[in-house]
Amino acid sequence: DTAVSQTPKYLVTQMGNDKSIKCEQNLGHDTMYWYKQDSKKFLKIMFSYNNKELIINETVPNRFSPKSPDKAHLNLHINSLELGDSAVYFCASSQLAGVREQYFGPGTRLTVT
Amino acid sequence: GENVEQHPSTLSVQEGDSAVIKCTYSDSASNYFPWYKQELGKRPQLIIDIRSNVGEKKDQRIAVTLNKTAKHFSLHITETQPEDSAVYFCAAWRTGGFKTIFGAGTRLFVKA
Numbered sequence: 273d274t275a276v277s278q279t280p281k282y283l284v285t286q287m288g289n290d291k292s293i294k295c296e297q298n299l300g301h302d303t304m305y306w307y308k309q310d311s312k313k314f315l316k317i318m319f320s321y322n323n324k325e326l327i328i329n330e331t332v333p334n335r336f337s338p339k340s341p342d343k344a345h346l347n348l349h350i351n352s353l354e355l356g357d358s359a360v361y362f363c364a365s366s367q368l369a370g371v372r373e374q375y376f377g378p379g380t381r382l383t384v385t
Numbered sequence: 386g387e388n389v390e391q392h393p394s395t396l397s398v399q400e401g402d403s404a405v406i407k408c409t410y411s412d413s414a415s416n417y418f419p420w421y422k423q424e425l426g427k428r429p430q431l432i433i434d435i436r437s438n439v440g441e442k443k444d445q446r447i448a449v450t451l452n453k454t455a456k457h458f459s460l461h462i463t464e465t466q467p468e469d470s471a472v473y474f475c476a477a478w479r480t481g482g483f484k485t486i487f488g489a490g491t492r493l494f495v496k497a
Binding site: 303 | 417419483484
């Protein structure tokens, strides 16, 4: 009964490739997020969706495109991967009203060679 | 824009000592302050939080204090144990805000 799941856990790919990361939450939350965590451990928010609507779109290259087919899923597609995209990507979810705790997925370690 | 500053970036203590991590936020409307712990290779997980109508909250060996006037909040861990070794993130959020603002993280090392 995993709360927030992500696939794949590890992703190794070459520069220039296109890849996707999938995220699903079974908590019934309205809001989902994508964070990038670099080697210095800084958690940088990239996107947030509330009920399938994009509500946060930080300064992220347009090679990154999120998609939310329903409020339980938020996927991240990355085009033309670059070396600097190497990081751990975390999906998270929260209930917009009430408690503000965010539940994080296990992370996807992306390595671009 | 909104910002949360966190200090120190690295903290090393002996087992059994106390550890204190401090954060300062910029948005005076912030009213919810969670703390997340991230063990090596794991996901961040909430360990304690405090709302702006409370000055202090305690849960066993961890406590958080909030000074709204100074826009400052701190995490206190007493009787530290090796399993407390992790990266700790403070964060701030406000009602009506869409995003939680995270601090840069503190690496805590507890030496046995």
